[in-house]
Amino acid sequence: MDERKRDSMVAYLRRRMAEVGIEPDDLAAAIAEDQLKQKTARYRSATGEIWSGDGEMPQWLKQAISAGQSLEHFAVEHAAPAAPAMTETRTKVDWSQDPFAGSRLAAAQPSHRDT
Template identity: 35%
Template structure:
């Protein structure tokens, strides 16, 4: 049985990730989503979709999160001091060095790139 042949995209063709097509940003103009200045909007849309997926997976509702104190005054991270960025790539992705490696950095390390290549020089 032959394998399906994948065609290269024609010039000018752009692929919008499935996450963006299925998120609340689907009604935004395509040019706005493709603009390099909208990285934050794309990441926000991906995060919102991830939260919705996790809530559906575990059967959580907004009331469950409110009763657990997720939206109380003490739970605000807005007043927390920002950590300095330790790693950054050419696309503007940044990581402060705390927690698990972000996807973009994990992919680069898996491809053989040294993590030190992404370290921000003081």
């Protein structure tokens, strides 16, 4: 994603958060809560549904297994790779499949930018 698209996305998200009354602290708390849930998850679907392995197997997993998928396919690997150190320069990423490319969102200009 080029810098202009990134700035447009950030501006759009900030406007939407302000419109619905979401504060950055609310967002940070929600992300932290999700991360705690993710750590206890033993199985995860492609849509983000999780199961700890305790209690009754959820319907999404029952259906997948009935369709022939293995339980191991949904197993969560807890050994996540270490995050790379932050650098001053951004790494280049191929965003050719950007879902916002060509949309109003990608074309929106930030209302202001600090220099």
